[in-house]
Amino acid sequence: MLKQIEGSRAVAEAVALCRPEVICAYPISPQTHIVEALGEMCRTGALPGCEFINVESEFAAMSVAIGASAAGARSYTATASQGLLFMAEAVFNASGLGLPIVMTVANRAIGAPINIWNDHSDSMSMRDCGWIQLFAETNQEALDLHIQAFRLAEELSLPVMVCMDGFILTHAVERVDMPSLEQVRAFLPPYVPRQVLDPAEPVSIGAMVGPEAFMEVRYLAHAKQIQALGLIPEFAADFRKTFGRDSGGLVRAYRCDDAETIVVALGSVVGTIQDVVDEMREGGVKIGVLAIKSFRPFPLVEVREILQHARRVVVLEKTLAVGIGGVMSMNVRMALTQVALKGYTVIAGLGGRPITKASLHRLFADAHADRLEHLTFLDLDRKVVERVLDRERETRRSGPIAENILRDLGVVAARI
Amino acid sequence: MIVDSASAFDVRTYLRQEMMPHFLCPGCGHGIALRALLWAVYELGLDKDKLAVVSGIGCAGRLSAYIDANTFHVTHGRPLAYATGLALARPDLHVVVITGDGDCLAIGGNHLIHACRRNLKLTCLMLNNEVYGMTGGQVSPTTSETRLTTTTPLGNSEPNFDACTLAAAAGASFVGREVTHHVPKLKQLIRAGLEHPGFAFIEVLSDCTEIFGRKNELGSSAEMVLRQKSELRPSAYRDTVDSPFRSSDLPTGILTKTERPEYGAAYRTAAAAQRARLAASTDQNKGRT
Numbered sequence: 001m002l003k004q005i006e007g008s009r010a011v012a013e014a015v016a017l018c019r020p021e022v023i024c025a026y027p028i029s030p031q032t033h034i035v036e037a038l039g040e041m042c043r044t045g046a047l048p049g050c051e052f053i054n055v056e057s058e059f060a061a062m063s064v065a066i067g068a069s070a071a072g073a074r075s076y077t078a079t080a081s082q083g084l085l086f087m088a089e090a091v092f093n094a095s096g097l098g099l100p101i102v103m104t105v106a107n108r109a110i111g112a113p114i115n116i117w118n119d120h121s122d123s124m125s126m127r128d129c130g131w132i133q134l135f136a137e138t139n140q141e142a143l144d145l146h147i148q149a150f151r152l153a154e155e156l157s158l159p160v161m162v163c164m165d166g167f168i169l170t171h172a173v174e175r176v177d178m179p180s181l182e183q184v185r186a187f188l189p190p191y192v193p194r195q196v197l198d199p200a201e202p203v204s205i206g207a208m209v210g211p212e213a214f215m216e217v218r219y220l221a222h223a224k225q226i227q228a229l230g231l232i233p234e235f236a237a238d239f240r241k242t243f244g245r246d247s248g249g250l251v252r253a254y255r256c257d258d259a260e261t262i263v264v265a266l267g268s269v270v271g272t273i274q275d276v277v278d279e280m281r282e283g284g285v286k287i288g289v290l291a292i293k294s295f296r297p298f299p300l301v302e303v304r305e306i307l308q309h310a311r312r313v314v315v316l317e318k319t320l321a322v323g324i325g326g327v328m329s330m331n332v333r334m335a336l337t338q339v340a341l342k343g344y345t346v347i348a349g350l351g352g353r354p355i356t357k358a359s360l361h362r363l364f365a366d367a368h369a370d371r372l373e374h375l376t377f378l379d380l381d382r383k384v385v386e387r388v389l390d391r392e393r394e395t396r397r398s399g400p401i402a403e404n405i406l407r408d409l410g411v412v413a414a415r416i
Numbered sequence: 417m418i419v420d421s422a423s424a425f426d427v428r429t430y431l432r433q434e435m436m437p438h439f440l441c442p443g444c445g446h447g448i449a450l451r452a453l454l455w456a457v458y459e460l461g462l463d464k465d466k467l468a469v470v471s472g473i474g475c476a477g478r479l480s481a482y483i484d485a486n487t488f489h490v491t492h493g494r495p496l497a498y499a500t501g502l503a504l505a506r507p508d509l510h511v512v513v514i515t516g517d518g519d520c521l522a523i524g525g526n527h528l529i530h531a532c533r534r535n536l537k538l539t540c541l542m543l544n545n546e547v548y549g550m551t552g553g554q555v556s557p558t559t560s561e562t563r564l565t566t567t568t569p570l571g572n573s574e575p576n577f578d579a580c581t582l583a584a585a586a587g588a589s590f591v592g593r594e595v596t597h598h599v600p601k602l603k604q605l606i607r608a609g610l611e612h613p614g615f616a617f618i619e620v621l622s623d624c625t626e627i628f629g630r631k632n633e634l635g636s637s638a639e640m641v642l643r644q645k646s647e648l649r650p651s652a653y654r655d656t657v658d659s660p661f662r663s664s665d666l667p668t669g670i671l672t673k674t675e676r677p678e679y680g681a682a683y684r685t686a687a688a689a690q691r692a693r694l695a696a697s698t699d700q701n702k703g704r705t
Contacts (some may be wrong), residue, residue: 025567026523027551036554036566043570054555054567054574057493057523082473082492086523114473114489 001178007139007169008033010176014143016047017184018150020076022068023052024061028083029116030166031106035078058083062090069099070205072196081108084122095130100153108166109351113402117352118166119318124327130221132160133296135266139174144247148235150188156224157194165268187242225297232294250299252291253306259288261368262310266292269355276360303335312342314367318349325375348378421459430454432484443637445596445622449543450479456607468509470499475550476516476543493524496531503536507680513540517558518548521577532586535614536679545624553627560651564631578652583617584672590616591672595644614678
């Protein structure tokens, strides 16, 4: 059924259609609308058979989800930014134990400085923790990925993180096609746990494992992600059969076939890049864009197959790996082992800075002409940076950087 | 006796004017609490440069940014932990923590009980408005039972905390409560807290008119403030009074005050004694060789 609703609401309704049995909620922007909507559905009876727990922190949210999942319940939570970092120990624990929890991460920057706007630093910080990480481009895809996520998680007995851009997607009102409960039931079988705390058949979950077996347990976590490389496209194809549309998968290539320059990106910015690609194509520039849908597992083979015929790759990412540059770039380079290709890393949109078509046009034109620095910060204000560095050279006690910059710019926190 | 220095006190001299307009909603009680704090600071004649204000995340957490002193806006739930480090490193500073009910009792609850236990000289102002206001009005650990929030659409069904009882039980040597309705009394309580040589926990019953008030149809800010001591106090405090016969008799003012060694002083004394012992044993060893 077509609906004109907020992204958060769309995700909440999709999660509800998956009939979770335990939902843990702790407020943090920009995720809050999702759990608020689910809370309402639980209390009004629109989501029957589900316990909605208002927990005391994100750490408790993931811990409660782990407990519920270990007891055999389909469990869900959502968070963002500092919340994801605060729950980090439990996030690793969930994947280490192999519990199929589904979590939405409404991508938001990480402080300090405090910033509530979108970038990918939060989920990227958890990239190697053993969770599957799927990135949505649109609200429709965010909704669809949650349905696929429960199936994938439960098939593999692994937790899945569905990442969607905070505010850009979560707070945008868009048309989405909301499936029916019957369709979701046809796609998502009832949850049959591989391990469950059941008094009738007692097991112990959470063994201490020494050097004699730790490597093997960890290797199996990797092996499961490799298995997911096969299951993700399979479930996406099955999803198409049931729901009649393409959503998810490992990657999506757009106008890449004859492209000399291929931009690699994640999440909602792919739509903007696609528009720029179309406009540059009209001007005869052979450019395409490759959207990564599954960041973990990372589809090395698919990325390599698409990129190897290009002359250069521009990886545009909303995360800064401080001290080296790009997070996704390193993953793309891994896919390009022994492939001779020019590579550029572009850091863009940190802390919600808009990524405009005008800036992308300039950036891609420079890349296409190989005039780009290997590591570029899109729309970085060098003057602001220089001023801070000057101040630090002039005086030892130069003060807090963020506050100084706000003062230089003449903006105060109350108005941001 | 309440000293009325209100006419001489100019709150603007304690505020960062460049941060105005502030971000609080019309009718929010937090501004009253902020004024009361600064008034107490003024009356005690504390040097602004010797005042350090640490705050967490939430509406209450934003207050530190408006104070013209040393301010530290930290992560959610952790202001007491940051302040512990700060107060230990700089015993010459007056360290004040401004926190909210969610920040202090939910995500940071662990730090609160340990701060109470440790008795380091800190003044902790917990502004209790019964809700996570900044994120749009979710249930908090002090939300009264049956109250509506965005995450309890049919009314809260969880029991809530009486923060003062919790702090006292955890060993806080100074516990007090006041409502934003009684500004001079609130100032007086904060002043006593600032003067207390140990951990002072002060709960301020504040009102969230825009979000909590609207959701629960509690009327205007003035109406909410007037009922703070009667039916608008958190439900956990019900047993503490003869409700409904003495409904305005919510225990306020100083609720607990005990003499216990202040942790920072005790630590420095123990450390000095240990250093002296080590020095003495080194001297002895030198004598033997």
